[in-house]
Amino acid sequence: MSHFGRSGPPDIRDTYSLLVLNISFRTSADDLFPLFDRHGKVVDVFIPRDRRTGDSRGFAFVRYKHIEEAEKAIERLHGRVVDGREIMVQFAKYGPNAESIDRGRISHSQDRSPRRSSCFRHRDNYYRRGSRSRSRSYSRSPSRRSFGGSRRDRHRDRGSYHRSRSRSLNRSLSRSRSPVRKTTRSRSQSFDEDRPRHRSKDRKTSVLAKRDSSSPRDRSPVLHGSLSPAKPKVVSPVQEGMSRGGRTKQQSRSMSHSHSRELSSRSRSRSPNSDD
């Protein structure tokens, strides 16, 4: 969806597309439009969003009708601080169909691209399908003529092409590793395998259930909270008891049920290891 509320891109024939990087996650197309429209006729402003969360992905596309206006906008707005962040403005190298485009120019020669299949287009599918091909699989033309290539290339060559949008999820998962896994793994496998399944399912449903944000500015932090480890409150005292007492996890599990019931029914003020 574009800034003008239509479905899909507007008349993009012979427009010049600028990629605006490093915008704030709170910056909306309405913020960028007046800024860029001062330097020429802006045909469209589009901020790609994460399809699941709806969050901005931190960059935008601004389309101009004339190339000289686009160039002027680059000169004037590159490095400008918008919403607290120094934006980078450059010609887009790829069109909406991941075609290589010339200085951001979008002509009508993008009927269909054999390089991509539609199921691979969306970023959500990249990391799910390919083990390592979840990054842009479309061929990048080496003609990076515009400025700013060196900085971004440095970032890319740093081996950080794992920058998929699931970074917060990765952080959460890496943080959620509990030291409990160190204990005896005799019959604890069923327990160890059960817990993450429950959690991931709960997380998924909660994310889907809470996807209700209408405008980006009204975004509620509950989204990120649901993506966080989100360990159940009742499990923390049980985990403490497990790691300290060193009892088997089956026992702990059966106890955790009764404990959680007790703790929820009673005033929870009891110490979890009061049964020693």
Place this chain on the structure above:
DNA sequence: GTTGAGCGTT
């Protein structure tokens, strides 16, 4: 209140 490499749409 929150992240920060990078190229796109109901």
